[in-house]
Amino acid sequence: MALAKETKRIAAQFDYTDEDVNKGVQEFLRQMHEGLQQDGTSLSQIPTYVTGVPNGTEKGLYLAVDLGGTNFRVCSIHLNGDTTFNLTYSKVAIPKELMVAKQATDLFGFLAKQIELFLKTHHGEHFDAHIRRRQTVSTPEGYRDEQIFRLGFTFSFPVQQFGINKGTLMRWTKGFDIPDAVGKDVCALLQQEIDKLRLPVKVAALVNDTVGTLMARSYTSPGKTSTLLGAIFGTGTNGAYVEKLANIKKPVEGDYDKSTGLMVVNTEWGSFDNQLNILPNTSYDIELDQKSVNPGIQMFEKRVSGMFLGEIVRLVIVDMLKNTEISLFRDENSSQNDWKSTTTIASDSGVFKQWGLDSSIMSIAAADSTPDLSTLRQELEKQLQIYAASLEDALAFKNVAYAVGRRAARLSAVAVGAIVLQSGELQKTNDEPIDIGVDGSLVEHYPFFRDMVYEALAAIEGIGPEGAKRIRIGIAKDGSGVGAALIALVAANMEKKGVVDYLNDFRNGVTSKIVEAIPEIEPTTVM
Numbered sequence: 001m002a003l004a005k006e007t008k009r010i011a012a013q014f015d016y017t018d019e020d021v022n023k024g025v026q027e028f029l030r031q032m033h034e035g036l037q038q039d040g041t042s043l044s045q046i047p048t049y050v051t052g053v054p055n056g057t058e059k060g061l062y063l064a065v066d067l068g069g070t071n072f073r074v075c076s077i078h079l080n081g082d083t084t085f086n087l088t089y090s091k092v093a094i095p096k097e098l099m100v101a102k103q104a105t106d107l108f109g110f111l112a113k114q115i116e117l118f119l120k121t122h123h124g125e126h127f128d129a130h131i132r133r134r135q136t137v138s139t140p141e142g143y144r145d146e147q148i149f150r151l152g153f154t155f156s157f158p159v160q161q162f163g164i165n166k167g168t169l170m171r172w173t174k175g176f177d178i179p180d181a182v183g184k185d186v187c188a189l190l191q192q193e194i195d196k197l198r199l200p201v202k203v204a205a206l207v208n209d210t211v212g213t214l215m216a217r218s219y220t221s222p223g224k225t226s227t228l229l230g231a232i233f234g235t236g237t238n239g240a241y242v243e244k245l246a247n248i249k250k251p252v253e254g255d256y257d258k259s260t261g262l263m264v265v266n267t268e269w270g271s272f273d274n275q276l277n278i279l280p281n282t283s284y285d286i287e288l289d290q291k292s293v294n295p296g297i298q299m300f301e302k303r304v305s306g307m308f309l310g311e312i313v314r315l316v317i318v319d320m321l322k323n324t325e326i327s328l329f330r331d332e333n334s335s336q337n338d339w340k341s342t343t344t345i346a347s348d349s350g351v352f353k354q355w356g357l358d359s360s361i362m363s364i365a366a367a368d369s370t371p372d373l374s375t376l377r378q379e380l381e382k383q384l385q386i387y388a389a390s391l392e393d394a395l396a397f398k399n400v401a402y403a404v405g406r407r408a409a410r411l412s413a414v415a416v417g418a419i420v421l422q423s424g425e426l427q428k429t430n431d432e433p434i435d436i437g438v439d440g441s442l443v444e445h446y447p448f449f450r451d452m453v454y455e456a457l458a459a460i461e462g463i464g465p466e467g468a469k470r471i472r473i474g475i476a477k478d479g480s481g482v483g484a485a486l487i488a489l490v491a492a493n494m495e496k497k498g499v500v501d502y503l504n505d506f507r508n509g510v511t512s513k514i515v516e517a518i519p520e521i522e523p524t525t526v527m
Contacts, residue, residue, distance in 0.1 A: 003326045007396040010316055011403035013282045016410040018459035020280070024414035025421065025460055027278045032267070032422060037249045042275065044268040045248075048211050049164040051257045053218040053226045053242060053264070054486050056083035063201060064484035065115065065190075066154040068209070069174045070094055072111055074118040076149075077485035083220050085482055088122050090114070104181035104189050112193035115201060119149075150204040150492045152484025154212055155186055163254040164491045167206045204491035205484065208266050209439075210240040212483025217437020217476035219486055227435040229419050230476060230483075233412055233449070234440025237305040240266045241419045257494050269415050270301030279303060280407065284315045291354060300415075304408045306441050310359035312404050317351055317397070329386055329393050343393060346385035358383065359441075362401040366447040373398065408442070409449050413456030416471070417463055426467050437476035444475060 028043075035045030059081035066073040075089040092114055098107045157176070159167035165187045172178065181189065187203045194201050214230025221227055231239040243265045245258065252263070273279045274297055288311055289295050289302060302308045320328045329343050350356025361376075361383050368375040373394040380386040380394065389397075416436060420426065425434045442449050450473055458468040476483075 003328055003392055003396055006320065006323065006326045007399050010320070011399050013284075014280070014403035014407045016280060016407045016456075018456075020278075021410055021414055021417075021456050021459055022461055023278050024411065025418045027273060028269075028414055028418035029422060031272060032418065035267070036243070036247055036265075039250060042271055042273060044266070044271070046161065046266040046268060047248060047252045047256075048208065048240065048264045048266050049161065049252075049254065049256045050205075050211060050215070050264040050487055050490055051245075051260045051262055052490060054215060054489070055224075055226060056219050056221070057081050058219065058486065058489055060489060060492075061149070062485035062488045063115070063149045063151040064154065064207075064481045064488070065111065065151060066156075066480040066484070067094075067111065068154065068156040068480065070099075072114055073481070074114055075481040075485070076118075076122060077482055079219070079485065079489070083222075085219070085485075087478065087481060089481065090118050090121070099176045099178075101178050102180065104178055104184060105193065107178060107181070108189045108193045109196070111190060112197055112199070115151075115194065116197050116199055119199065119201075123149075149201045150488040151201050152205045152207050152212075152486075152488035152491075153187060153190060153203055154207040154209055154480040154484045156209055159186060159206065161206060164256065164487070164494065165203055165205050166254065204495070205487040207480070207484040207487050208238075208240060209480050209483075210238045210266060211264055211487065212481075213437050213439045213476045213479030214240050214242075214264060215483040215486040215490075216479040216481075217435065217474060219482065220476070221435050221437070221472075221474060223433065223435075225432045225435045225472075227437050228423055228425065229416065230437045230439075230479065231412075231416065232440045233304070233306075233438060233442040234444075235305060235307045237270055237301050237412070237440070238267065239269050239415055239419065240264055241423070243422075267415075267419075270298045270305070272300035272415065274299045279411075284312050284319070287315055288312055300411065304411050306359040309362060309404055309408055310357040311355055313359075313362060313397075313401050314351060314357035316400050316404075317357070320396070320400075321351075328396055329389060341388035343389050344387045346387075349385040351384050351386070356384075360445070362405055363446045365398040365401040366405060368398070405446060405449070406452050409452035410456040412449075413453045413460070416453065416473075417457050417460040420457075420467075420471060421460075421462050426463065426470065431470070433472035434470055436471060436473045437479070438473055439476050439479050443473075 031041065031043045032045065035041045035043040058079050061076060061078050064075045064077060070093060071091050072094055073089055073091045075087055078086040098110055101107050157173055158170040160170055161167040166185055167187065168183055169181050169186050171182060187206050191203045210230050210232050213232060214227055217230055218227035229239055229241040242262055245261050245263050248263060276299060279299055280303065285303060288308060320326065329345055345351060361379055364379045365376050372391055376398060377389050377394050380389050380397065420434055453473065454468055457463055457471060458465040
């Protein structure tokens with residue numbers, strides 16, 4: 001009984017009440033508005049230069065590449081124009097030496113070579129390097145438009161974007177370290193290497209994975225409603241949403257299509273409330289943050305994303321193991337254990353190592369509804385080398401994991417709810433759903449995560465149970481591929497507008513030169 005009581009006391013520290021949710025929403029809205037006014041705020045609110053979302057009728061064949069970490073993926077996506085698509089892809093590991101290359105050209109040359117191999121393998125009929133740049137007056141660059149693949153480049157590292165296909169690398173993460181590339185335009189670096197190989201490819205768009213999620217969901221979502229928000233709830237967490245241009249008060253440098261009156265904004269909400277104005281902060285959160293590689297930042301992400309949830313649970317378990325008043329994962333003799341064995345933990349168990357408890361075991365704990373929690377107990381042995389855990393032990397673990405997971409879901413609802421309120425869509429009289437596209441291991445694999453998000457949304461003032469029913473959260477599969485292709489399509493459409501303007505200017509220029517060349521003739525008077 002002592003263990004059950006102590007588990008309940010600790011789990012209560014992770015309660016995030018309806019009142020907490022509403023305070024969180026108000027603070028999220030405040031920080032959203034702050035980020036729309038100026039740079040350097042908790043919520044970065046980065047303009048993406050994407051000024052429209054698809055409706056599912058778009059057609060065409062586009063390329064997408066994704067440099068998200070240790071792998072590089074090349075895809076071609078054929079949009080069928082009926083909310084469906086066909087996807088072909090290849091994936092290759094990045095050689096370790098290229099992750100720390102001396103020159104940016106070493107890495108980007110390797111990426112261009114993979115694009116060449118992909119085109120030769122899957123699109124040989126389009127692969128004609130010799131005629132791809134026959135000089136025409138179609139565009140200032142002289143591209144022969146129908147021979148060029150437009151490519152969306154998903155680049156999951158911090159960049160300062162200043163155009164739909166322009167962005168300078170701010171810093172490397174995830175084990176990459178190529179100082180030569182920092183401060184340079186990553187699209188230009190890739191394009192230069194593509195051009196060396198004379199490939200029929202133009203890097204048309206720089207894509208953030210959340211923006212890709214938004215675009216992919218908007219293309220495939222049922223009904224007439226375009227998608228408001230694309231969100232990742234996985235290893236990390238972030239969201240991008242459609243904002244009215246009039247609400248973006250800070251300067252947006254560079255060229256973009258102003259005619260829609262809209263702009264997709266990348267919130268970078270992992271850093272929401274780094275100041276801890278309203279975020280919950282248990283002793284376990286404090287310890288996790290202090291021992292992390294980036295103390296004091298990404299405070300929202302550290303309470304919500306899959307990368308950190310397992311570590312919070314681990315810190316709780318370690319704390320409980322130190323408590324001599326309770327008997328977690330230990331028995332005096334086998335009679336105290338329903339499996340008639342004494343529990344042991346291996347000395348090299350992941351429980352005793354930072355990041356040693358993977359968040360996936362939380363999903364198993366949440367899903368296990370067997371009377372003796374046998375599935376969870378087997379997983380404790382397999383993943384954490386906790387042998388012959390008792391039913392009481394497993395129940396304590398399950399309850400701690402549930403409390404940490406539930407708090408993450410309710411915090412996720414704070415972000416989603418604030419963006420729904422910001423959009424004003426609930427004030428519209430139609431009954432069309434407000435569509436949210438999500439991706440990531442938490443929403444896909446953690447049982448009841450979306451249910452817990454909906455439960456919290458229903459408690460938000462201005463949304464309520466009826467409003468929550470109008471919010472449709474759906475999985476957006478393969479946002480980094482399909483989404484990148486769709487942003488390349490948006491970019492191609494912007495180019496076409498530019499081409500029309502260029503041709504008009506060209507024609508006008510030719511006309512004016514002809515007019516200038518005609519000599520003025522003195523008027524004659526007819527007698």
